[in-house]
Amino acid sequence: MNGLMDDAAFSRALKSRHRRGNIWQRFFRLSTIVALLALIALFLNIANSAFGYALQDYDIAPTELVEGGDIASLDNARLVAMLAEHQPRRLAVYVRDTLSMVDASVFTTLPLSRVLEGRSYPEALASATIPEVTADDLQTILRDNLTHDQLVSIIEEQVIGINVLRTWSLTDSLTNRAQIEAIAAENPRANLIFRSWLDLNFLSSPMSGNAAVAGIRTAILGSVWVIVITVAFAFPIGVGAAIYLEEYATDTPLNNLIETNIRNLAGVPSIIYGLLGLAIFVRALETITAGRTVLSAGLTMGLLILPVIIINSQEAIRAVPSSIREASFGLGATRWQTIWNQVLPAAMPGILTGTILALSRAIGETAPLIVIGASTFILSDPSSPLSRFTALPIQIYQWTARPQPEFRAAAAGAIIVLLILLLTMNASAIFLRQRYRRKLTA
Amino acid sequence: MTTNRAYAVELKDVNIYYGEKLAVKDVNLSIAHQKITAFIGPSGCGKSTVLRSINRMNDLIPGAKVEGDVVYRSQSLYGRDIDAVEVRRRIGMVFQKPNPFPKSIYDNVAYGPRLLGIRDRKVLNEIVERSLKHSFLWDEVKGDLKKSGLALSGGQQQRLCIARTIAVEPDVILMDEPCSALDPIATQAIEDLMKELVKQYTIVIVTHNMQQAQRVSDYTAFYSIRKEVETEGKEKRWGVLVEYAPTETLFNQPSHEETERYIRGEFG
Numbered sequence: 001m002n003g004l005m006d007d008a009a010f011s012r013a014l015k016s017r018h019r020r021g022n023i024w025q026r027f028f029r030l031s032t033i034v035a036l037l038a039l040i041a042l043f044l045n046i047a048n049s050a051f052g053y054a055l056q057d058y059d060i061a062p063t064e065l066v067e068g069g070d071i072a073s074l075d076n077a078r079l080v081a082m083l084a085e086h087q088p089r090r091l092a093v094y095v096r097d098t099l100s101m102v103d104a105s106v107f108t109t110l111p112l113s114r115v116l117e118g119r120s121y122p123e124a125l126a127s128a129t130i131p132e133v134t135a136d137d138l139q140t141i142l143r144d145n146l147t148h149d150q151l152v153s154i155i156e157e158q159v160i161g162i163n164v165l166r167t168w169s170l171t172d173s174l175t176n177r178a179q180i181e182a183i184a185a186e187n188p189r190a191n192l193i194f195r196s197w198l199d200l201n202f203l204s205s206p207m208s209g210n211a212a213v214a215g216i217r218t219a220i221l222g223s224v225w226v227i228v229i230t231v232a233f234a235f236p237i238g239v240g241a242a243i244y245l246e247e248y249a250t251d252t253p254l255n256n257l258i259e260t261n262i263r264n265l266a267g268v269p270s271i272i273y274g275l276l277g278l279a280i281f282v283r284a285l286e287t288i289t290a291g292r293t294v295l296s297a298g299l300t301m302g303l304l305i306l307p308v309i310i311i312n313s314q315e316a317i318r319a320v321p322s323s324i325r326e327a328s329f330g331l332g333a334t335r336w337q338t339i340w341n342q343v344l345p346a347a348m349p350g351i352l353t354g355t356i357l358a359l360s361r362a363i364g365e366t367a368p369l370i371v372i373g374a375s376t377f378i379l380s381d382p383s384s385p386l387s388r389f390t391a392l393p394i395q396i397y398q399w400t401a402r403p404q405p406e407f408r409a410a411a412a413g414a415i416i417v418l419l420i421l422l423l424t425m426n427a428s429a430i431f432l433r434q435r436y437r438r439k440l441t442a
Numbered sequence: 443m444t445t446n447r448a449y450a451v452e453l454k455d456v457n458i459y460y461g462e463k464l465a466v467k468d469v470n471l472s473i474a475h476q477k478i479t480a481f482i483g484p485s486g487c488g489k490s491t492v493l494r495s496i497n498r499m500n501d502l503i504p505g506a507k508v509e510g511d512v513v514y515r516s517q518s519l520y521g522r523d524i525d526a527v528e529v530r531r532r533i534g535m536v537f538q539k540p541n542p543f544p545k546s547i548y549d550n551v552a553y554g555p556r557l558l559g560i561r562d563r564k565v566l567n568e569i570v571e572r573s574l575k576h577s578f579l580w581d582e583v584k585g586d587l588k589k590s591g592l593a594l595s596g597g598q599q600q601r602l603c604i605a606r607t608i609a610v611e612p613d614v615i616l617m618d619e620p621c622s623a624l625d626p627i628a629t630q631a632i633e634d635l636m637k638e639l640v641k642q643y644t645i646v647i648v649t650h651n652m653q654q655a656q657r658v659s660d661y662t663a664f665y666s667i668r669k670e671v672e673t674e675g676k677e678k679r680w681g682v683l684v685e686y687a688p689t690e691t692l693f694n695q696p697s698h699e700e701t702e703r704y705i706r707g708e709f710g
Contacts, residue, residue: 332531
């Protein structure tokens, strides 16, 4: 120890140094465990709601309507006839809910040529109003305009009327079997089924006011449309801005100010972007976006993730070794040739990873969509950028806010879908990064 | 065009600045056509800076500024109507650390010609083969041109970079310490290659290794550092060209005492 410290003092000090180290190590391990437990609790909680026993009955059992009970095997004409037979007074309501092109307040007073503009209806009725249309004509209109799926879901909801009387969580279902069966026995008309709220029907059915038949197809399609528009808008602009800032912009105060601001924008709460989107895309540009549509939502989400894409892309571009740029310039490449042939390919894995992570943030965002006014109840699938829409997080939010407990089970199913979607996107980001890293080093 | 064919590049009263800071002062130098010229000197003397001013690589550094004149084929390289892109195609560069692109060997060599717009597969094949043969790499890689350039050894990578440079058929090749990252055997290979290349190209090499300068070069330029105390504790430093002579003369009968001390290893 060369007189610095005697051996006894050294070993005493060493012990205390190790002890301090061990305390920190334990603290770090505890942090990891807490994070892990939180994640496990989340998954269990969702799974607990999404699966379990449900007690259901029907207003009219499907087997009473058609032999074998398979409604979907009937054609449109039979379905409409069935609807007319069992709900003769509500035909106009179905027209209003599914086909009307005008506001509900003028639905009964405007002529059909306005109410059903662009739909098919008997020529002779163009100037008639809804109350003047006969039940037969209403049937014709429903038959000619609705899809088979739409009719089936209306029948399920309005005629068959599956009612969920009660649901049990997964833990209850597993531990309280006897009690559940006792309750079921009190309702001889109802059947007790073990139900996975997340199944193929759930994925492929449109929204419904009845939890038993409600699905998330409309919401999934809405989310996909929004994300597609978000990417189409934010990716080229974000990468373009990053290229400009990294490769062209000089170190002037103005450019520094711009960069600082972009960094700050990335931290602005999403609801503020919602307000911005509401003011610009929904209101000011209404003639282009048609208001509260997929297009407005996609552009708003694009604005939201634009700063993140710019920052991630800048970092990816900056990480490209300058030796590659020099080599390219040294061979007589122009700046653009260098960027296009060397910088961008080398930066692409980083850019893509950053973009995918930004998108997975966007797909789960709820606040901006609420602000710009995504529909909370909509039956028709989005079919163009100018369609009204709903999205997965909106659907989840709306279902969990309902008083009926069975909707919380449906919401849990939708949450699982959303989580799977997010995990898939994040996994693909990791996969891309690994693949390109191998390519660049080997 | 042919006024000064003995000289490939002439530097006249060149001062180079990085921002406000003077990096190199008053360099006057005529680089002989199809000879190897070596730049030697202690670290920080600006020899690489001068080298990079010859093909305008300094343009890429924000704030870098060149005063005076660099003349190539009777044209001032810093003239108003001169495009740096064209300068770099005629005056190529090989860097200190081998820097092949993360692409195949073939694509590395074909990169330069493709930049010029050559797309014909046959022509490209010929250029690639010729360039790799010229850089003594062909026999080692001819079976495997699709392999990544990064999979080669350090010495092979550097020869690939040389092949890539001569693929655009420059007049002058600038080499910035091309062997400093290589082992002695790979260094030997590069030196042999330089002696072969000089039959067609003018070569300027920056080196830290005085033996290397003696072994390969025809002319040697010795740079050194000048200092001036500006204010208390603040010092200004810049590089100057001390002596420029045929290599044998410079190493055996240096005319400056500073040169003599440097080549005897007393500083730097």
